[in-house]
Amino acid sequence: MPSSSIQWPGMRSEHHALPPSDRTTTTKADQVGVSFSQHTAAVRTVGGRSTKGDVAAGAVFVTGAHAIAWSEIGERTEAVEIYLDPALLPARPVGTALDVRDGVVLGAAHVLRRAHVTGGGLTDVAASTLAHRLARHLDEVYAPGGRRPRAPSGALDRRLVDRVAQFVDAHLQETLSLDRLAGVAALSPFHFARAFRAATGATPHQFVTARRIEAARARLLATQASVVDIAHGVGFSNLSHFRRVFRRELGMLPGDLRGQQDRTLS
Structure with missing residues (x-):
């Protein structure tokens, strides 16, 4: 790439x-x-x-x-x-x-x-x-x-954004609903969703997905764990869905990423 x-x-x-x-x-x-x-x-x-x-x-x-x-x-x-x-x-x-x-x-x-x-x-x-x-x-x-x-009018305060980001990274394998994330910021789900996007440019769903795929990418490169285990470890219960989201976010499939690394190291 x-x-x-x-x-x-x-x-x-x-x-x-x-x-x-x-x-x-x-x-x-x-x-x-x-x-x-x-x-x-x-x-x-x-x-x-x-x-x-x-x-x-x-x-x-x-x-x-x-x-x-x-x-x-x-x-x-x-x-x-x-x-x-x-x-x-x-x-x-x-x-x-x-x-x-x-x-x-x-x-x-x-x-x-x-x-x-x-x-x-x-x-x-x-x-x-x-x-x-x-x-x-x-x-x-x-x-x-x-x-x-x-924070700009309608946006989440930087300290709350950091708190939510840390919470997401610590709980990637778990169910991360909008209600749960809003609870971290002590806001209603509707207010939280709008304020988070106003602060970061990403919706809560987009941010969680990006962090899950980033964690999966790091584990694919650093370990020999199976794609199935990695998918489950970052919160994806369906392997096909994980592959689709991975390709949508990074432009390649999980196996392509490992193949790219092998070619670089050879």
């Missing part, structure tokens, strides 16, 4: 799918994005200072004015990088944030990732809305001295 770039109204998104490499790669400045891959002892250099550490799958990176140089990457890399148009960037400088949990950015990255890997698009209004939502989020959360985070 090659890297790709899409210019949307208000932003540009880049999707990168790279094999393990000892070459240095760079995440450019003024970017917010998500690593969908887990890495062990990766070296990252920011502003001339290098550190080595693990990267969790689903981790968010905000570069601000400083690019990130990556080296000693021993695993496959999949990431989505989002570059807002300069006119949307916060007036205050955005600080660098490495390997943080942020459900708002994660939800937006899932929406854009699916557009890249399946060829599906966003409408111009939807993409522009997502860009403005991310710009406001950067200003409130990552710009030093920013105003106290406050």
Whole structure:
């Protein structure tokens, strides 16, 4: 799956799918994005200072004015990088944030990732809305001295989005109804569904599906467990349904993903 770039109204998104490499790669400045891959002892250099550490799958990176140089990457890399148009960037400088949990950015990255890997698009209004939502989020959360985070009218507060995202990841194998997710945020199901989408760009159903498929993808690559066991382990009781959803979300079947990995390693 090659890297790709899409210019949307208000932003540009880049999707990168790279094999393990000892070459240095760079995440450019003024970017917010998500690593969908887990890495062990990766070296990252920011502003001339290098550190080595693990990267969790689903981790968010905000570069601000400083690019990130990556080296000693021993695993496959999949990431989505989002570059807002300069006119949307916060007036205050955005600080660098490495390997943080942020459900708002994660939800937006899932929406854009699916557009890249399946060829599906966003409408111009939807993409522009997502860009403005991310710009406001950067200003409130990552710009030093920013105003106290406050959800846009009708949107779920960032802390509640994070709480729901953590709950989803911890309970993927279980039944995750709208009522159950709304209960985590202490809202009515109707209000929760609208507010969650307003905050992340994804419906609760789309977010849960994306996290289940992402967990399945990671297990397919990291273990020899059967497709049936992996499907059941992330909440799919029907194998045919799992295969259909997997292909819809990632553009390939589970077996194709493992075959792709085998060809890369051979």
